[in-house]
Amino acid sequence: MAETVVQADHEPGAAPAPPPRGRPGRRTVLVASALVVVAAVAVAGALGLGGGGAEKGSSAPPRSGSTVPVTRTTLAERTTVDGQLGYGTEIPLPVKATGTVTWLPAEGTTVERGGTLLRVDDRPVVLLHGTLPMYRELGLTTGTRQGTRQETGAEGDTRDSGGRGRTDETSGAPDPSGSATPGGAGTGAGGTAGTLRGMDVLQFESNLAALGYTGFTVDEEFTDLTARAVKRWQKSLGLPQTGTVGIGDVVYSADKVRIGHASVRLGSPATDDALTYTGTSRKVVVTASAAEDSWAVRHTAVTIGLPDGTSVKGEVASVGKSATAPEEGGGEGDSAAPTVPVTITVNDQKSVGRLESAPVTVEYVGRERADVLTVPVAALVALAEGGHGLETADGRFVAVKTGLYADGRVEVSGSAVREGMDVRIPE
Structure with a gap:
């Protein structure tokens, strides 16, 4: 059974009755309440009520803890x-050769200018550098051949009917004793009506010269001297020395290539996507x-x-x-x-x-902010009236405006903030 305690009024002048044993007295409750109020006021004062950017005094003594300086630096959001x-991404090589694939390189092989990409009917398909694709056969045209009046002397020498333009067939270098300029044999500097011209000729001749086969002028005309250099190049490849470059004999790329996967096997017909490649x-x-x-x-x-x-x-x-x-089927609520x-x-x-x-x-x-005042993010304190502030080393609080957060620091500004001042990191 619960005990009921009844407090009776005491007579005037008599000592108050002691509180029941085991229960705190009302006075104790009042004292505790007063302490709570005082503590709340102290906390409000520490939080800097009444902000406004100016430094605020505090009756609380400085607290112990680490301090850091306000520094000026560049903040970058990373x-x-x-x-x-x-x-x-692997890209198909524009192979135009027709026939049976008789050799393929290993995946990951690097092929440079002049190297063999694959062999079709046992003929090499050679890599050259350029951006213009191979779209026609390169060689002497009918008009060029008819317009070239030549007589052959000793082996490896050729002269026109006037005895000019003598060229060594092996080296490709013009005879210093001849008066014709390189590229002018037979067709002359301007060539004939049937001379093959174009940017694709210039691109091919640039590659031929880069591979060491010279003796002609690198220009937009395919001349007899160009054909002679082509023959020497074909001989080095083990090909018939025709002086003509077939549309499937070369493939152009901007630079050396790294071979990707092959979509054909040995013995299969060559296709325009037989090999893929990437850069190196x-x-x-x-x-x-x-x-x-x-x-x-x-x-x-x-x-x-x-x-x-x-x-x-x-x-x-x-x-x-x-x-x-985004791919479908990502699940309900997928907002990728x-x-x-x-x-x-x-x-x-x-x-x-x-x-x-x-x-x-x-x-x-x-985002990036250059030459701004910064403090560690941990140094910020929330002010009671709203916003953020910093606690100085002597226990005062100053309101600040925050900017960019990056690398664990925050941009701060305000009339009471200056470079080098020490602020406390709250414990």
């Missing part, structure tokens, strides 16, 4: 995204959100994080112009945004080591 290291430099491809790709601008510097924890410098080389929608591919080049290929393919991270700088 974002990290995932990427894939590799050689880029490793690069990184990032699938960036189309809504957040403002950082992806050509020549923008980025930092690539490798699997071993090291980092290398990269540069944005290209940004896709078509956004790709369309993406664009961003290709990043690595200038120092040695810095990547032996890695040929690996997942990597790419860090880029978004």
Whole structure:
């Protein structure tokens, strides 16, 4: 049964009855309440009620703890995204040779200018450098042959009917005693009505000269001297020395290539997609959100994080112009945004080591604020009247306006904030 306590009125002048044993007296409750009120007031004072940017006094003594100076620096907002290291997307080689594939290179092989990409009917298909595709046969035309009046002397020598333009068939160098200029044998400087001309001729002759087969003028005219150099080139390849370059004999690319996978096997008919290739430099491809790709601008510097924890410098080389929608079937509520591919080049290929393919991270700088006052984010305190402030080393509070947050620091400004002042990091 619960005990009922009844407090009776005491007579005037009599001592008050002691409180029941085991229950705190009312006086104790009042004292405790007063202490709570005092503590609340002290806390409100410490939080700097009545802000406004000026320094505020505080009756509380300075508290112990670490202090840091306000520093002036540049803040940069850095974002990290995932990427894939590799050689880029494989592209089909524009092979135009027809016949049976009799030899294929191993995947990953690097082919340079003058190298063999594959063999069709046991004839090499040679890589040359250029951007214009091979679209016609290159050689002397009927008009050129009819307009060339030549007589053959000793082996390897050729003279026109006037005894000019003598050329050594082996070296390709014009005879110093002759008066004709290179490229003018037979056709002359202007050539005849049937001379083959065009930018594709210039591109081919540039490659022929780069491979060491000279003795002609590198221009837009395919002359008899060009044909002689072609014969020497064909001899080195083990081909019939016709002086004519077939449409399937060469393939052009901007630079040396790295062989990808083959879509045909030995003994199969050659097709225009028989081989794929990539460049020989490793690069990184990032699938960036189309809504957040403002950082992806050509020549923008980025930092690539490798699997071993090291980092290398990269540069944005290209940004896709078509956004790709996310794949369907991502689940209910899938709100993935369309993406664009961003290709990043690595200038120092040695810095990547032996890695040929690996997942990597790419860090880029978004917003940036130069020459601003900053403090560690941990130094900010919330003011009772709203906003943020800083506690000075002597226990005062100053209101500040915050800006960019980056690298664990925050931009601060205000009339009471200056470079070098010490602020406390709250415990």
